[in-house]
Amino acid sequence: MSGQVKSRKRVQEHGEVFTNEREVNAMLDMVRQETERIDSRFLEPACGDGNFLSEVLRRKLDVVDSRYRRSLPEWEKYAFIAVGSIYGVELLRDNTMACRKRLFGIVEGRYARVSKGGGNQTFLDAIAFVLERNILNGNALSLKAVNEHGQDTDEPIVFSEWSVVLGDKVKRRDFRLDEMLEGNVDKGQTRSLFAADNTPAVDWEYDEETKSFIPKPIREFPLASLYEIGDAK
Template identity: 50%
Template structure:
């Protein structure tokens, strides 16, 4: 049987009870069409070890495989896009690390099965880089990271442009979740930023170069 409790202490301190597979699939089936749309974005504000996000990624990758497995570059492009559409926040650091590794493992298992010795380490690096940014150690109740100094959580929107290029734009989680949390913030350039607009924009870049160029 699957365990839904890591420890009694964590239940007492954080109310942490992981959602079982049956419940996860039943809930996701309520939005089944969206879970199978490659670019449809999902945010889990208390993602734990990734029970919901793992199933969402499996469903998305099944669609990518069905459509694009005959072309390695196409598979890589759309698999990266599928990964980039998944976001999570958790208050427990070990959960965040576990979730990132779990999601990467789901991607890599399919990737290896399809392309074996032809796999590209740049593609793996892109997936790891995106997961590092999209799965955040933070508190979704106060919209701040847990690592010091605690700063507002920001998430990156990854949008495909011109085929193999990706455009990254960063937004504040507080704005994405509750527009009444709007406040004056400053962009990376030191200017007052309107939260209706991205906090930071990056130039389009080839999806296989993301991990090496965007820090």
């Protein structure tokens, strides 16, 4: 996004003022190590058209390029992990679509270079699919998905976790964002992930990766090849 404001109306109604590149980089430099760790997860709750997320992706892909450019399958696997770790919520549909498109364009451009034009369309389909699942049109305050007018629906925001295991096999697990942040209010559980009493409620589980209790996923998918993920619609 080159300009910081699209219209006065959008600023007044949605606080839409985009962050310029210099500020984005200065802020990301404060967590530079994380931006350069291929699998570190980033969630931006009002991501606009992706000024922060696109820079995070660029930094991660710089690492992927430097480590794996000599092996296309390795490059694909780690680029998939990089994209799969980036999440955004955005209220306005046009921004959401623009953000997905922008992130996709970054991967597509790098992939064309690294594959010297001999890339695999199924890899790009997988990237497009993950971006559809990770960059969501939703309300970061109510934690609900929104309709095309930006109004809340009854559906919670649901994010997918993507873990690459066993070569090119991907495990997908879906989680409700409200449960991840606050505990499941619908089921009468009010314990937060960050509550002082961290005794797990019935449907929480201990996560070795984060060394904390996380809610159980609402859906788990069978292992699938990275190259078939894009068919899973």
